[in-house]
Amino acid sequence: MRIPSFALWLSLAAFAAAGSAADIPPPATATKQETPGPKPQSSEEEPPFDGRHPGDTALSKDGNGKWQIRSFPTLLTLYVSDRDRPGKSNCKSGCDSAWPPLLVSKDEATEKVGDWLVIVRDDGRRQWAYKGRPVYLRVHDIPLGAQEISEGWHKLEP
Numbered sequence: 001m002r003i004p005s006f007a008l009w010l011s012l013a014a015f016a017a018a019g020s021a022a023d024i025p026p027p028a029t030a031t032k033q034e035t036p037g038p039k040p041q042s043s044e045e046e047p048p049f050d051g052r053h054p055g056d057t058a059l060s061k062d063g064n065g066k067w068q069i070r071s072f073p074t075l076l077t078l079y080v081s082d083r084d085r086p087g088k089s090n091c092k093s094g095c096d097s098a099w100p101p102l103l104v105s106k107d108e109a110t111e112k113v114g115d116w117l118v119i120v121r122d123d124g125r126r127q128w129a130y131k132g133r134p135v136y137l138r139v140h141d142i143p144l145g146a147q148e149i150s151e152g153w154h155k156l157e158p
């Protein structure tokens with residue numbers, strides 16, 4: 001069976017972005033309550049925040065040992081925009097086609113997990129916000145270019 005090149009690329013990109021299996025937190029429980037972060041072995045390995053995150057995200061380290069938060073289970077990069085106000089998304093219409101919001105799973109019971117909270121978009125969908133900032137994915141997980149940076153898009157940093 002032939003695997004389409006995009007599917008193969010996406011699989012390899014997700015594998016490479018995930019790091020080692022030890023970096024990926026355990027799957028969320030059936031109730032999708034708070035997902036604990038990884039258990040650090042020394043204080044140098046602790047994340048720069050409390051480590052709690054919703055089941056729709058994964059906490060891991062990149063190849064340089066820097067903590068990152070990605071969507072789960074796809075492990076896509078997460079972004080925030082300077083155009084948003086705290087708790088309010090301004091990415092609508094065509095914007096949310098290129099920058100899909102990180103939506104809350106239907107079975108997610110909580111409204112807050114650590115620094116994460118649920119906001120309600122103008123269209124009624126529930127979106128995750130980190131420290132009050134609405135969080136987005138990027139179609140095809142394409143790295144930011146000069147135009148996106150000038151438009152106020154940033155990779156989500158814990």
